[in-house]
Structures are given as structure tokens and as C-alpha cells.
Amino acid sequence: MNFSMLRYNLCRRLRALPARAWAFAAMLLILLLPLVFYTFSLNLVHVSDSLGASRRVITRHTDHFAILEKAGMQPQREDKIYYTAYNGDLAALSIQRAFEVTVQADGVQVPVKLTGGTVQQALRSAGITLGEEDYTEPGLSAELTGGETIAVHRVSYQDEVKRETVLHRTRVVQTSLLCRRPEKVVTAQKGIDGEKTTTIRHRYVDGQLESSQIVDITTTRESQDAIMKVYGEKVPVSSLTGPDGTTSKPTEYKQVLTGRATGYSSKGGKGSSGLGLGYGTVAVDPSVIPYGSLLYIESTDGEFVYGYAIATDTGTAMREGHVLVDLYYKSYAESVANGVFKVNVYVVE
Numbered sequence: 001m002n003f004s005m006l007r008y009n010l011c012r013r014l015r016a017l018p019a020r021a022w023a024f025a026a027m028l029l030i031l032l033l034p035l036v037f038y039t040f041s042l043n044l045v046h047v048s049d050s051l052g053a054s055r056r057v058i059t060r061h062t063d064h065f066a067i068l069e070k071a072g073m074q075p076q077r078e079d080k081i082y083y084t085a086y087n088g089d090l091a092a093l094s095i096q097r098a099f100e101v102t103v104q105a106d107g108v109q110v111p112v113k114l115t116g117g118t119v120q121q122a123l124r125s126a127g128i129t130l131g132e133e134d135y136t137e138p139g140l141s142a143e144l145t146g147g148e149t150i151a152v153h154r155v156s157y158q159d160e161v162k163r164e165t166v167l168h169r170t171r172v173v174q175t176s177l178l179c180r181r182p183e184k185v186v187t188a189q190k191g192i193d194g195e196k197t198t199t200i201r202h203r204y205v206d207g208q209l210e211s212s213q214i215v216d217i218t219t220t221r222e223s224q225d226a227i228m229k230v231y232g233e234k235v236p237v238s239s240l241t242g243p244d245g246t247t248s249k250p251t252e253y254k255q256v257l258t259g260r261a262t263g264y265s266s267k268g269g270k271g272s273s274g275l276g277l278g279y280g281t282v283a284v285d286p287s288v289i290p291y292g293s294l295l296y297i298e299s300t301d302g303e304f305v306y307g308y309a310i311a312t313d314t315g316t317a318m319r320e321g322h323v324l325v326d327l328y329y330k331s332y333a334e335s336v337a338n339g340v341f342k343v344n345v346y347v348v349e
Contacts, residue, residue: 042058042059042060043058043059043060043062043090043091044056044057044058044090044091045057045058045059045067045071045090045091045092045093046090046091046092046093047067047068047071047073047092047093047094047095048092048093048094048095049073049079049094049095049096049097050094050095050096050097050115051097053073055071055072055073057070057071064081064083064093067093068081068093068095073095075095076097076098076113078098078113078114078115079095079096079097079098079115080095080096080098080115081093081094081095081096082094082095082096096115096116097115098113098114098115099113099114099115099144099145099146099147100112100113100146100147101114101122101144101146101147101148101149101150102148102149102150103122103123103126103128103149103150103152104149104150104151104152105126105128105151105152105154106152106154110126110128112125112126113125114144116143116144117143117144118140118141118142118143118144119136119138119139119140119141119142119144119150120140120141121144122144122150123136123140123150123152128152130152131154131155133155133156133157134152134153134154134155135153135155136150136151136152136153137150137151137153138150153205153206154205154206154207155203155204155205156203156204157201157202157203157204158201158202158204159199159200159201159202159215160199160200160201160202161197161198161199161200162197162198162199162200163195163196163197163220164195164196164197164198165193165194165195166193166194166195166196166219166221166223167193167223168191168192168193168194168223168224168225168226169191169223169225169226170191170225170226170227170228171225171226171227171228172228172230173188173227173228173229173230174229174230174231174232174235175229175230175231175232175235175236175237176231176232176233176234176235176236176237176303176304176305177229177237177304177334177337177338178229178230178231178337179231179233179299179303179304180339181231181337182231183231184231184337185228185229185230186228186229186230186331186333186334186337187226187227187228187229187331187333188227188228188229188329188330188331188333188334189224189225189226189227189330189331190224190226191223191224191225191226192223192224193223194219194221194222194223194224195219195220195221196217196218196219196220197216197217197218197220198214198216198217199214199215199216199217199218200212200213200214200215201213201214201215229334229337234302234303234305235305236305236306236307236308237279237280237305237306237307237327237329238279238280238306238307238308238309239279239280239307240280240307240308240309240310241308242294242296242308242348243348243349247307247308249296249298249346250296250346250348252348253296253346253347253348254347254348254349255346255347256344256345256346256347257288257289257324257344257345257347258300258324258342258343258344258345259323259324259325259342259343259345260322260323260324260340260341260342260343261297261299261306261323261324261325261326261327261338261340261341261342261343261345262317262323262325262326262327262338262339262340263326263327263328263329263334263335263336263337263338263339264283264315264326264327264328264329264335265328265329265330265331265332265334265335266328268330270312271283271312271313271314272286272291272312272313272314273286273291273292273311273312273313273314275291275292275310275312276312277312277313277328278328278330279328279329279330280307280308280309280310280328281309281310281311281312281313281328282295282297282306282309282310282311282312282313282325282326282327282328283311283312283313283314283315283318283325283326283328284311284313284314284318284324284325284326285314285318285319285321286311286314288324289311289325289345289347290311291311291312292310292311292312293310293311293347293348293349294308294309294310294347294348294349295308295309295310295311295325295345295346295347295348296308296309296345296346296348297309297325297327297343297344297345297346298343298344299341299342299343299344300342300343300344304341304343306327306343308348309327313326313328324343324345325343325345
């Protein structure tokens with residue numbers, strides 16, 4: 001039997017079917033079509049979360065929450081959902097579960113939920129900002145996994161200024177000026193205490209003192225040494241040196257003048273010549289000893305030595321010839337101790 005004969009017989013038999021059979025077939029087809037359509041619209045979805053839970057769901061839904069509800073895996077508000085469809089009817093849906101960390105700052109504990117990130121992100125979520133010196137434990141870049149407590153440490157500084165007295169020193173200087181009274185002590189300069197300020201920077205962490213450091217020391221008033229003059233045999237008053245570079249008595253000089261020597265004092269400044277005043281300057285009659293002359297002065301008995309000096313000043317007693325030379329001292333007490341000496345004045349230059 002060939003194919004044409006088979007088709008002919010099939011068509012003849014179908015035509016012979018009663019109308020009731022045709023109606024039943026039509027109704028069955030109507031019922032089966034939605035089932036077939038539903039079957040072909042199903043997807044296989046693999047559902048998992050970051051805690052290790054896993055489900056497989058056959059569903060026609062594409063809504064994430066409907067799929068998760070069918071899988072019995074409900075997300076929390078802070079969770080993140082990732083959905084990937086591939087190969088037609090196969091899909092994957094995963095939940096990144098949020099975990100909780102605690103941020104402790106300013107005496108308050110703030111719970112924060114994250115799905116991942118660093119300490120810095122946790123602070124941002126908690127609405128906490130750091131000052132320039134503030135720091136956290138663990139550090140800002142530390143990765144979080146859940147359950148950590150982040151401690152925010154507030155750092156502040158406070159400067160303390162201390163004023164201290166700087167005690168003056170006492171210097172003892174020998175001089176032949178006291179040859180008449182070797183036991184005498186003359187105060188050539190009074191001592192003055194100085195003052196300094198020390199700035200100490202205290203570092204506080206969370207209100208507790210952590211460390212202290214000296215950041216500045218400033219002298220607000222310089223101290224002044226006390227200078228006490230005591231007798232020293234043939235020790236010159238002046239520290240000036242002669243042509244040979246020493247304070248020794250010159251071996252060569254232009255002339256020697258002998259006369260009275262008195263003493264005077266001042267707070268420095270300039271003499272009548274315009275030259276400065278200090279130990280080693282003397283007042284003269286410029287018509288006898290020109291200004292700028294280099295002199296060497298000692299008592300006629302050699303016990304008192306003023307030493308080398310420059311003629312820079314003058315006075316009435318010198319101009320009237322009552323005194324040959326008036327010797328400069330920085331203190332009134334020294335000028336009184338000088339009194340009057342009979343001296344030899346060597347005019348060196």
C-alpha cells in the first residue's frame with residue numbers, strides 16, 4: 001500500500017466521524033493550548049544569597065521579588081539584588097546580604113548596615129565626619145565583613161604657656177683698681193634675672209590627655225650677669241691691646257706724661273670726639289693729648305694698671321689742667337674706687 005492510498009483511507013475515516021467526536025477534539029485542543037503555552041513560558045532560576053543559601057525555582061515570573069517569594073528567600077531593605085538571565089529559559093538571581101557594624105563616636109553607638117565596603121564608607125553611612133586630626137580603629141581603608149565595632153577617636157590640642165625666671169649668673173673679674181683695698185669687692189654690674197616662656201602642646205584623645213610636647217621656648221627678657229670686681233695684682237682695667245697684640249707695657253712710645261688720674265662713669269654713648277665710650281677710653285685735654293691717641297696708663301708705683309686706652313673725651317678738669325686724664329668706667333662704684341691716682345701716661349701712637 002502506497003502513501004496516496006493511506007492518505008485516502010485516513011481522510012475517508014475522518015469524514016465518517018460523527019460531529020460529537022469533532023466537538024470533543026476541538027474542546028480538548030482549546031484546553032491543551034494554554035497548558036502548552038504555559039509550559040514553554042517557564043524559566044529555571046537559580047536563587048542564592050551571600051550567606052550560602054541556594055534554591056532552584058521554576059517560574060514564569062520575571063519580577064525579582066516574586067521569584068524570591070517563590071524561593072522563600074526574602075531580602076531585607078539594605079540587601080542588594082543581582083539578576084542575570086542567560087540561555088533563554090535559565091536565569092540566576094543572587095542576594096548580597098547586608099551585615100551590621102557599629103560606629104562608636106562621641107559617646108554614642110550608631111548601628112550601620114552595609115553590603116560591603118570600608119570603614120570610611122561606614123562613617124559616611126552613619127553621617128559621621130572626621131576632624132583633621134581625628135582617626136579610627138580600624139583604619140579608614142580597612143575592609144568590613146560584619147560585626148566590627150568602629151571606634152572614632154576625637155583628637156584636640158591645647159597649648160599651655162609657662163613663664164619661668166632665668167636666674168642671672170655672677171661673674172668675678174680681677175682688676176688692679178682695688179690695689180689700695182685688696183679685700184674690697186665692687187659691684188660693677190648688677191645682675192638682672194631674665195624670663196622665658198615655654199609653650200607646651202597637650203594632645204587629648206577623646207578628652208583624655210595622651211601626650212605633651214614642648215613646641216616653643218621664647219626668651220622674653222634677657223638676663224644680665226652680675227659682675228663683681230675683685231683685686232688682681234697688676235691686672236689691667238682695659239682689655240685693649242698694644243701694637244704687639246698684648247696688654248703688656250709698651251717698650252716704645254713717643255712720650256710719657258705724669259699727672260693726676262680720676263675716674264668717671266656713664267651709660268655708654270659717645271665722647272666729645274665722636275668716638276664711643278667704654279673700658280679703655282679716657283678724657284683728656286685734646287690740646288695736650290690729641291683725640292684718637294693710643295695711650296698706656298699705670299700708677300707711678302706700678303700697682304694700678306689701667307692699660308691701653310684711646311683718648312675720646314674731654315672735660316673741664318682736663319682743660320683747666322687740674323687732671324691729666326679721666327679714666328672711663330661702666331659703673332659709678334668703680335669710678336669711686338678709682339679716686340685719684342698719680343699716673344704715668346705713655347703716648348704710644
